[in-house]
Amino acid sequence: xAGVVQSPRYKIIEKKQPVAFWCNPISGHNTxxxxxxxxxxxxxxxxxxxxxEAVDDSQLPKxxxxxxxxxxxxxxxxxxxxxxxxxxxxxCASSLNRGGTYNEQFxxxxxxxxxx
Amino acid sequence: AQSVTQLDSQVPVFxxxxxxxxxxxxxxxxxxxxxxxxxxxxxxxxxLKYLSGSTLVKGINGFExxxxxxxxxxxxxxxxxxxxxxxEYFCAVSRNTGGFKTIFGAGTRLFVKA
Numbered sequence: 001x002a003g004v005v006q007s008p009r010y011k012i013i014e015k016k017q018p019v020a021f022w023c024n025p026i027s028g029h030n031t032x033x034x035x036x037x038x039x040x041x042x043x044x045x046x047x048x049x050x051x052x053e054a055v056d057d058s059q060l061p062k063x064x065x066x067x068x069x070x071x072x073x074x075x076x077x078x079x080x081x082x083x084x085x086x087x088x089x090x091x092c093a094s095s096l097n098r099g100g101t102y103n104e105q106f107x108x109x110x111x112x113x114x115x116x
Numbered sequence: 117a118q119s120v121t122q123l124d125s126q127v128p129v130f131x132x133x134x135x136x137x138x139x140x141x142x143x144x145x146x147x148x149x150x151x152x153x154x155x156x157x158x159x160x161x162x163x164l165k166y167l168s169g170s171t172l173v174k175g176i177n178g179f180e181x182x183x184x185x186x187x188x189x190x191x192x193x194x195x196x197x198x199x200x201x202x203x204e205y206f207c208a209v210s211r212n213t214g215g216f217k218t219i220f221g222a223g224t225r226l227f228v229k230a
Contacts (some may be wrong), residue, residue: 107161110157
């Protein structure tokens with residue numbers, strides 16, 4: 001079974017440019033997460049989807065960040081315009097939420113963004 | 117709200133020695149507790165979890181952790197480490213209801229020396 005797929009793995013852009021990250025979750029997983037991991041820190045949740053609905057986007061900086069999961073499968077996270085402080089690793093994770101019980105999150109390898 | 121404190125940012129240890137990575141949490145409600153491992157340029161992998169029941173939890177790769185409610189701790193242990201255990205380890209906590217939002221600690225870098 002394929003794991004969570006993310007692309008690109010690495011991205012270098014200049015500040016003020018737009019950038020997009022793509023995530024394909026494990027087949028059948030209805031819950032998808034985007035995390036931000038700064039250097040030397042643990043992941044921080046940006047947004048969580050249940051199917052195509054964003055159920056927790058309270059930590060997403062909505063002035064420059066946006067995300068979508070149109071068909072409830074793969075997802076795109078976008079930054080426009082990027083700032084120097086956005087340099088970090090962006091992790092995607094997925095889980096099969098059966099409702100009311102804990103379900104393990106499976107993480108992708110991440111996209112390492114460098115903003116120059 | 118929940119929070120996690122990993123008490124050591126780096127832990128150097130010799131191969132075949134025992135190791136303990138310390139984690140304390142804060143929460144006003146019942147929680148689930150986790151340890152994840154992250155190898156260079158990879159995503160996080162679940163090592164073990166405490167949901168309920170026995171406070172001693174065994175995970176993959178010979179790791180175990182003990183949930184101590186009175187001390188609000190969830191320390192990770194391994195009796196004999198290998199070079200291949202060199203990685204970043206993250207302790208995490210989530211409420212045991214309603215979405216299970218996971219809060220991660222800052223991580224502990226375990227460096228196993230030959």
